[in-house]
Amino acid sequence: MPQPEDVTIDLTGIELTDAETGQPVQLASIGGVHVLVLLRHRH
Amino acid sequence: MQVHEVAASSADARIGLIAVGFSPPRPLAAIARHLGWTGLVLADPDRALYQRLGVGRAPLRRVYSPGTLATYAGALARGHRLTRPVEDTRQLGADAIMAQGAVRRLWRPETPDDRPAASEVITAARGWLG
Numbered sequence: 001m002p003q004p005e006d007v008t009i010d011l012t013g014i015e016l017t018d019a020e021t022g023q024p025v026q027l028a029s030i031g032g033v034h035v036l037v038l039l040r041h042r043h
Numbered sequence: 044m045q046v047h048e049v050a051a052s053s054a055d056a057r058i059g060l061i062a063v064g065f066s067p068p069r070p071l072a073a074i075a076r077h078l079g080w081t082g083l084v085l086a087d088p089d090r091a092l093y094q095r096l097g098v099g100r101a102p103l104r105r106v107y108s109p110g111t112l113a114t115y116a117g118a119l120a121r122g123h124r125l126t127r128p129v130e131d132t133r134q135l136g137a138d139a140i141m142a143q144g145a146v147r148r149l150w151r152p153e154t155p156d157d158r159p160a161a162s163e164v165i166t167a168a169r170g171w172l173g
Contacts, residue, residue, distance in 0.1 A: 001150075001158070001159050001160070001163075002150040002151055002152045002157050002158070002159060003150075004148050004150050004159070004163075005148065005149045005150070005151070006147070006148055007146055007147065007148065008145050008146075008147065009146040009149070010144070010145050011095065011144055011145055011146065012144065014092050015091075016063065016085035016086060016091075016092065017068045017085060017086040017087075017088075018068070018083065018084070018086075019064075019068040019069070019071040019072035019075060019084040019085060019086045020075075020084065022068055025085055027085075027141075027144075028144035028145070029144070030059075030061070030083075030141070031143070032057065033058050033059065033141070033142045033168055033171045033172055034058065034059035034060065034061050034140075034142075035058060035061070035138070035140060035141075035164055035165065035168050036063060036092075036137075036139040036141050037060070037061070037062045037063065037136070038063050038064075038093060038096070038098060038136045038137040039062060039063065039064040039065070039136050040134055040136035041130050041131060041132045041133070041134050041155075
């Protein structure tokens with residue numbers, strides 16, 4: 001398993017798209033605590 | 044770690060779940076609906092977040108492992124047509140804890156299936172709750 005890294009990576013400026021609504025989302029503006037799951041390519 | 048594993052493991056409503064994929068929004072939304080993902084699903088076709096977090100790409104031998112090739116062979120044997128992928132098949136995923144607009148803990152795999160247990164990630168996320 002990968003080893004966890006303690007980091008501080010500012011997400012300001014990362015704009016993604018809500019897949020359901022198509023609306024832009026500024027990731028850094030989402031408050032609270034979240035688990036981010038970055039998907040890999042699906043075979 | 045899979046999206047549904049996180050959703051099942053986190054009984055704490057204070058911890059959100061965000062899935063990020065590099066497919067275009069509409070296909071990504073279709074996958075999310077098909078698989079019953081809960082939580083926010085975000086598209087990152089330019090892979091801006093992947094780059095910001097330094098998430099790498101797997102070597103070809105890791106992507107097309109014997110198991111993956113066997114899956115393809117089985118599909119062909121069942122009469123499925125294989126199509127050329129339109130996305131980067133070597134792009135790896137990652138898992139992270141985001142709190143107050145920044146990533147605080149990060150798991151970057153070296154191979155496609157090298158992911159942490161959902162319980163490990165949820166436990167770490169609880170540590171960031173106030």
